[in-house]
Amino acid sequence: MTSQQLEALENKSTCELAKKDAAIDKLELVSFEVMKQVQSHQKQVERHKETIQKCINITKMLLIEKSNLEKKSARQRCMENRLRLGQFVTQRQGASFVENWVDGYAFADLIKQQERITQEREEIEKQRKVLGKKKPTSSGSSAISSKSNKAVKENNEGFLRPNDKPLTATEFYEQDEIMKLRQAALKKEDTDLQLELEKLEQERNIHIRELKRIHSEDASRFNNHQILNDRYLLLSLLGKGGFSEVHKGFDLKDQRYAACKIHQLNKDWKDDKKANYIKHALREYNIHKQLDHPRIVHLYDVFEIDNNSFCTVMEYCEGNDLDFYLKQNKCLPEKESRSIVMQTVNALKYLNEIKPPVIHYDLKPGNILLGSGGFSKADSSQQGSVSVSGEIKITDFGLSKVMDDENYSPDCGMDLTSQGAGTYWYLPPECFVVGKEPPKISSKVDVWSVGVIFYQCLYGKKPFGHNLSQAAILEENTILKATEVMFPSKPLVSNEAKNFIRRCLTYKKDDRPDVLTLSADDYLKPPTLKSKKFSEDSSSQSSL
Template sequence: MHQQLPPEQLDRLICLEARIHKKSKEEIIQEHNLQMESEKQTDENDRNKQNMDSNKKSDDLKCSQNSENSPQKLFTSQNLSPVQKKSIIVKKHSQSKKKKKTKEGQQKDITQYLQYQKKQQKAKKCEQKLIEYSIQDSPFKNKSPLHNDLGLEKQLKEKQNQIAISEIKIKELETHNSELRETISSLTEQQLKMQDVVKQFTIENEKLKKQQLQIQLQTNRVRLGEYVVQREKTALVDVWIDGEDLRQAKEQTKKLENLKTEYENKKKNSKNKEEQEMRTINVKLNFLIKEEQQLQETVDRLETEKNLHIKQLKRVYEEEHARFTKNNDYPLIGERYQVLSLLGKGGFSEVYKAYDLQELREVACKIHQLNSNWSDHAKQNYIRHAIRENRVHKELNHPHIVKLYDSVEIDKSSFCTVLELCDGPDLAYYIKKYKCFPEKEAKLLIGQIISAIKYLNNHKNKIIHYDLKPQNILFHLNELKISDFGLCKVLEDDNSKLQLTSQGVGTYWYLPPECFHMGDQPPNISSKVDIWSIGVIFFEMLFGQKPFGQGVSQEKILKEQIIVKSQSVTFPQKPIISNECKEFIRACLAYNQVDRLDVHQASNHSYFQKKLN
């Protein structure tokens, strides 16, 4: 029965029988071989018996036939010829030869089968070793081979089920992914349409604001004045002409001064006059003095409006002649930032108000452009400074420091840094507008600046801003934020000082004496440079003027060494400020670095611990 099966199935049956009867595989094979030999022997005996029976029958049949023809026997040697005898012998020999071949073939088949069994046993042993290695960590390792095979079959079925489930999940995910792609494509298309609508809306809104600004500027030209071009000898120059409000205020001031002078003269010549007339003169003089004070306040207010009006005129002029918007009033940067209007212009850059079409917020875009007339060295130097500013600024995150959002390359000669847009103007604007801040407000704002400088000083690489001034301090939501890190210095390797190799840069009114040191060796600077700048800004906020070099140009400050000669600070009599405030400013403006406050001393100064009434 087993011979009719394929070898692999036969081997499988033998293994199962060995496990069931708890015998070795060799014993089962031996028993099978013996059984097969006995079965073969039995079959052979049965066949021989059948052959003998059939031969006997045939002989009997022949004998009966011969007996009918002749009374003598057929197979007697007397009745057979030599040829017949020979044929009978040959026939018997061929039959015995066939039987021998059949036995040899059967023995050969048994030998081949045994050889095949040996090969299968060797393969099974290798396979068993591999299985033992593969299931060392399996829960079936301590069980019998039958259990191992059953466990492997179970694991195989589980794996097949898992694969089938995974394939179903993959198909579901592919379907879901396809649906998501279609959704994303649809949403992207909608987003582009929305961005286009927002873009058009912001542009139209900005155009409307510019129209309103032009109307306001035209009104202020009449009220406050404007620049007109006049010829002076062979040159054309811009000359300022006051508007009606300013002219009238100045004329009234002049009339009041004449009346005041007239009544003062009458008072001087009224020695022999009556007492009643003297009282009348004094009353009129007091009235003129009060009126003069009110009129002077009006003139001051108009002068402040005039300065702001001039600033707006200058900005509009710069916007009309800006390099970046020369060919397009409303360019789009990086398919994201819609440029709207010019905020300001520096020496090497232009700052625009823009709208972020992705984040839906207003931002400031600082455009850095290389001048084609610059030398290669100048271009490389500018790029190096811009990259350093970008790298340093990007790492900063403080509530009183303007955030850097992004950097975008525009073309080979220009790139853009995207900054947080502050809703208010800079500190210089309010100093011009109000001239003098109340000490309480000024102290609060200076505290915010010190907080930002302390953060820079505590950074992993200490940072000196080096260009602190009212123009670089912006208002946002009634708080101050420091901007413009183009001149910043980075102190690496935990150094507290740095050699100043770039002398002559910065804004001279706000730099300490050590920055103007001339000699063979460059001076060493520290974060105390920023403390000096804070002292100057605080003084300017309180008194409406700079402590050193007020009304003097940068060239004259450098030429006459005004800052270098400023050994101490002098405070005006008005407005009156507290002695603690004066002491703090003196400590910030100490001539020698050793005597000057550092960042931590300034932050923890007793002046900031005490609350003002």
């Protein structure tokens, strides 16, 4: 290779190196610019994180401040109502002390007024009887004079008493009209007092419930706005059960209210009992977490708090449950009751259409939550009260049964493995059959529950075993004897509603419709669909 070729190669290599150096410099410059942008974005992200954290802290502070004001207001309201509505008073009974309820001055005043009205009524009745003896006869003055002579003869002294002086027809009817008007006025006053007493009783129920809630909240170890799982801020206690308490919380991550159900295991329980409780709760969670329907409360999360407690986080629903509403208002109009049943059946239909289907098994008014959007008759002064004209959601899947292929057969159902559990007033007869083999159940259990709930909404009482305890229902075989449902004469209910209830409360489960059949019932269809079906049936009959 000549020197010229070597020089050419050298120049070529030098040029290539120069190009590579230029490319490297360019890439380094681009890399530097990218690094600057990344650092800028990182700083921006950090600033956003700081801003979000500040917003969360402010939100947390405002929520805690609002919660404290609500707690203070609730306690102040209870203190004001103690004297007016009543309070629990500790009294000694033998060697122990018990808390008894004592009504307030508002009830005492109403009772005094009722006693006064009763006395005035009795006095008017006496006066009317005396007046009746003085009623003039149609025979005129001769009859009056004979009556006067008779009164004189009956008088031991032979004189006519001033009170026994006979009245003219005008005087008699004048006094009789005055007494009738007084009686009508007293009757109206007594009716008004009865309405006021009912309103007071409703206020007292709310007051008692609030007193118990505040007492439970003060005794809870989660009453100081703790943050669970680094995201759920506890605001106030909603209610307390056997081994759990439900708090109103706020999800700081997703920025929404939530209901936090804290399960607390007894420290004295044995390990196998704790394990069984946790297994039961996790089973409920595994069923509930897969459900996604607008008429079913959503389950968001579950996590452990410590060795003896864990928490399930659910959708927060403003308002009370149907059970509390019925206790306050006794019964509901058919239109509102039908709306609740329609929505409940819609939720049950969804449970039976998913794979595998689910039997709720514990359907009752206490597990039907009423949405906000109106003012309750029981407490119209508080905003956000429940309304039966709004949406409902069903909850509590603790006793639910999964109808999987392993345990369920479409022909005969599935074994009832938890016989004895549940709320007896709302369970069908097949759940109480005792034998060598466990009874077979299906979605028809929930259909029976729907019938009982509908009946209770309409008539203000349960169709079977209304005033009996669960123990008495078992002892007397109340549900096993519930072969026919009886309807009171009042309030007036349509025959369509009664027939719908009869179909739900069919004694033999083989003759009772299942959930999917019930969801297609004519009574639950919109009027347009009913009229369409009627016209189709009419046309088919005319063609025949």
